[in-house]
Amino acid sequence: MRRLNIITAIVFGLIGTIAAHYLATIIFVMPVLEGDAEAPSGLVWLLENRIAFTTMFGWVVGFMIGIGAFSGPVRWVLGKDLTDEEALFLAGKDQGIGRYFRFTTDHKVVGIQYLVITMVLLGVGGTLAMLIRTNLMTPDSAFLGPTTYNTLVGMHGIIMIVATIIMITGPFGNFILPIMIGARDMAFPRLNALSFWLIASVVPVLLSVPFIGGMPTGWTAYNPLADQAPIGMDGFAFTIIVFAISSAVAGANITTTAVKMRTRGMTWTRTPIFVFGVVASVGLAIPAFPTFMAAQVLSGLDRGVGTTFYDASGGGSGWLYANLFWLMGHPEVYVILIPALAALLELTPVFTRRPLFSFKAAVVAISGIVGLSILVWAHHMYISGWAPKLGGPFMLTTEIISIPTGLLFLVFIGTMWRGRIWTRLPMMAVYAMLWNFVIGGITGVYLSDIPADEAMHGSMFVTAHFHYTLMGAALTGTMGALVYWFPKMTGRMFDERLGKWGFWIAQVGFNVTFLGMFMVGFAGQPRRVFNYSEVFATGNFISTMGAYTIGIGMLIFMYVVISSWSRGAIASSNPWKAKTLEWQVPTPVPLENFDVLPIITSDPYGYGRPSPDLAATDQAPKEGASL
């Protein structure tokens, strides 16, 4: 266990890959070769996919053995439980930088690991976005060609979806949330490490997709189109399966932590709103993602085993895939959005020096969105011809979501109302989010209404709409959250002078990009086209210029993250004078966070009170604690 780290993981992973490939070839191909002289082409196709799946399986299993994920379960079965010393080793005690490359159970290490992998994924996804926009700069561009273009569109989609799903609950849900609720670690530290390393193991599989044939289907991977995709599609399906397992594990872990491990006195009304947002997100993912996983399992069976779930000539139907997919697909956008908004809700009181306006409304709004989000999936299928009679009910459920969403807006502007609005970068993220999310939300109402959706479905309008919500609101919120918690997580201050430039350049570029996309969407340009009619040339050119601006802004922001992390000013333990618990512990945060667990007597939003004695802890805040 002590010798295992990322290097052994990669070595074992490669061994697993090669072994699985050979075994699969022997097991699956030999009987066929022994039989007929020439196998029918359909069977050859099944065998190719079968071997591809087995090989990927070999990589992940090998990797997980090599990182040490299975030593826990094996030792449990054998009855050799961890000693305290071993548990401390697993938590990363006295290991310096090496603990970031091991199966480390400390929630703070996992949080940083998630942060890094999120940034890597966002970087790759952003690169693909630049290539996509470059191809679309002119109507007849032959830069990427259709196969590569379609693959990159799908890759951009799924990479960004994975990155944005984990971007709040991964880094901040792991690093910040347990401290915020006064816990020493997560409920299941080893599951925590497992959820991260599952993603880490499968990211190489996902990134290999363009090089093993691609997945020219878009990230939705609709069947039966996905059925004719090259084996890159197997990489996609496999990634989703592993990712769904990781989400379920992380979801169970974070939810249990938040529900069962809040410190004494932290009743639900004294729990910070961020905790509600994270729990809503991961809690929603628990029932939602397995349906996506099931959709991909069936897809894999169709491709590798010869079942006919999505094959119309064999009794299957593309509608089945669409239903399973969107049963996950719509909750998933709230899985992304809610924690980002909750992070902004958490930091708004700090920078307005005011209590959160109507905490109850915020909680009701979040629960309302979560509850409704599982009843709206078919609004993605208004024009699919599947159950047209259900259009009305689904329109109703979808549009009702705008009521809780509107409440969240009220909470934001209510908290700014008559505040002492301290204009720092995290607060600027709130302004930007309010601008973007109003547009994203309103265009969502257009799409929720069947008469408008009839014209806009499948057009660039949809693309612009969901980028306004997922990027304009969720990613913007995450940038704010990163700057806000940066001092606690890295021990250094974020350089806002330059960071502001990066942030606002990206925001301006973002609005330009999607303004152009709304234009061509209204005019009738379909989504996911590599070439288009001359009539859409202007809007697309605007979009591409905007996209490059985003790229420059994001690179500046990235530079500031890296430079502040390595050489920024040393942060005090509570630079924002915030009242939540994570700011009351020293920076850097000690291994078990609290020596004595704090007792909570009121909620953390008591700004403007005569005696700010809230969030009282037994442990005096250590001001200015440094490395």
Add this chain to the structure above:
Amino acid sequence: MTMTTEVHLHHDDPDTVGSRERFGVALLIVADIAFVFSLVFTYTYLRFLNTDGAWMPEGMVAAAPGETWLVTGAMILGLVVFALGARDLKAGKQPKFRRAAWIALVLSIIALVLQIQQMRNFNFSLGEKGYFAGTYSSSMMTLAGANAFHLTLTAIITLGMANRARLGKYNEPTSWQPRLATYWWLWVTISAVVVGLMTTFLVASPSLPSMGT
């Protein structure tokens, strides 16, 4: 970069840990319920849809439900034995639990073997290209496979339980650990019963083989 090196592990009391772990396991079971629900939805939806009349192409014979119920029966038996054992453990009767765990392990393995046997016995003709004929056979095979996967996990968990009981790891205060395994046993058995009822009573498609909505 930890501040203090004099860290000692804080241990929470078993009851707290127990309630925490019960909650976490329940959530993981919720995830599995969603997965099984998806497969059940797939079966019923495709049966209703009957695209091209290919739910059960002509000449196809439905699988006899006997084997399904044999597997399910073994699972129910295993659940009962294991649950009673866990109750005995709570009452402080460790040897009884140990015996129950071993019996449940054997039952889970029997069920697994029967399940695999059923998958081998399915009389679904694969065409020369290796494809299943129709979605009924595809669904049956997938549901059986999912159950086999369930049973594999169950067998591993029960093996751990039995072995740890042998080593004397379980006593009254830690009796919540076998109770967690009981939750799992209960869920896989319920899922097998639900799937068994569905595949026994909902076989032939109610819809005419037509192309239309």
Add this chain to the structure above:
Amino acid sequence: MTDTAVHQTEDPPAPEPPGWKRPEVRSIALIWLVLTIVGECLVWIPSWLMGPSASTQMDDIKQTMTLFTAMSAPVAAVIWAIMIYSVARWRYTGDEPPEDDAPDFRTNSPVVLLWSILSGVLTLVVFIWGMLKIAAIPAAGGLAALPAGAMPPMVVEVTGNQWVWNFTYPELGNIQSDVLYLPLDRTTLFDVTSADVIHSFWIVEMGVKVDATPGQLTKTDVVPHSIGSFDVRCAELCGLLHAAMETQAKVVTQEEFDAWAQDKGAEVPIEPAAQEEGGA
């Protein structure tokens, strides 16, 4: 919130004037008005970008877009006005947090209630509008009702193939075409299916869109009301040449249509009664 009574407003000096008389409320109302007027001046843009309309249901769709845009301008303006005013008026700049915190009021129940009711009403309006229009937007809610005294609908079978649309006219002796010819002012019923993967049949200027799903028949209909040449596109990613899966819909007079059909080799002559009516 457990240990704090809900303080509505607790400004020290004097009891505040009622909400609508406060200076900040008036300023915000002014900003809101300006933003709303600017927004309302721009409501023609979506409809203008959507280009010409070739059917009544496209008219409905464009009307919907304009209405929604007109409705959303004041809504967006509320949020932006309060945000702009707050940031401009109550801004604090400095490296350290402000010494004095803002007033500690936790909620304002009348505002929350009013806000919820208003958003509920808006939602209801949008929903009712949608339900009323569903009748005219056939893909979503079944087929549109035929106008009284109209000719019986003409059926066109639409087949999506990977990257080519083709159209069959079963009532005209199964003549086939790559370009969709439609007679003016006559209801056309589309039976849409696919030979391979899921496509989406989209006549842009007619507001017709319905998926072509293999193994299923989806239906929609339209009454074209303008002569001209319109775009047929695929709105669901369908593989390599999805971008090039486009053709044209040509709306012509009934006479021109009949001539085209004869030329294509329609076996069954179009019944004279229908012709008379169509010519009118």
Add this chain to the structure above:
Amino acid sequence: MRRFMIRAFFLVVTIAIGVGFVVGAGVLLAQPAPAVQVAEVRGTVQTPQGELPHAFLKLESYPDSMQGFHGPDGGAHPDWVTFGPQTALQVPAHSLVTITVLQHDGGEVITNDYFAKVHGTVDGVAQLNGEPFTQIPPDTVGHTWTLHGIPSPDQDQVFVSVPLQAANEEVVGENGYPVPNEVTFSFYTGDPGLYYWNCEFPCGDGTYANFGGAMSAEGYMAGTFTVL
């Protein structure tokens, strides 16, 4: 000041690395410019539309992809069918284009018999080994050559689809492929524009529809058609 310079320098370096990463990915994934087959113009021809240049193209379809130019998707695949010698075609605007296809590959039943018929050619006919035809039996289609495009206000609608009669696979010619069927057809081009053509016979990978593999990769069973 010095600190500022250093920061500015590293900022520029970061942006340069980022841009370099994007450019590098672009270079890695970009499609190489395909070899273009330009139609050979042999004089003019009198047509109902006036006197037009007469351009000729020759294509062959092979049961494997050992021939011709292929994109970045991995060159020759023994199990992929292909058109050759090039799939990127270029013809003059406002001309009569005559295409000759040598069909070396066998065939089966086509999914949609619309494509067993000739569409969009002069007089709606094509020649099979010199004999005019308007359609072939749907169960003997080898491939099709189907041209379509992106209609826009300033681009003419062009649609041509011709079925290619399957070759008899029993009779092998001197190049190791079956003796081909020769299909010839002509059509008019309009204003300049970019069009696409592909095969409509499902001859690729996949368990359903069989439009994967060669069918879903440009340079094998699909290509561009530039009217210049």
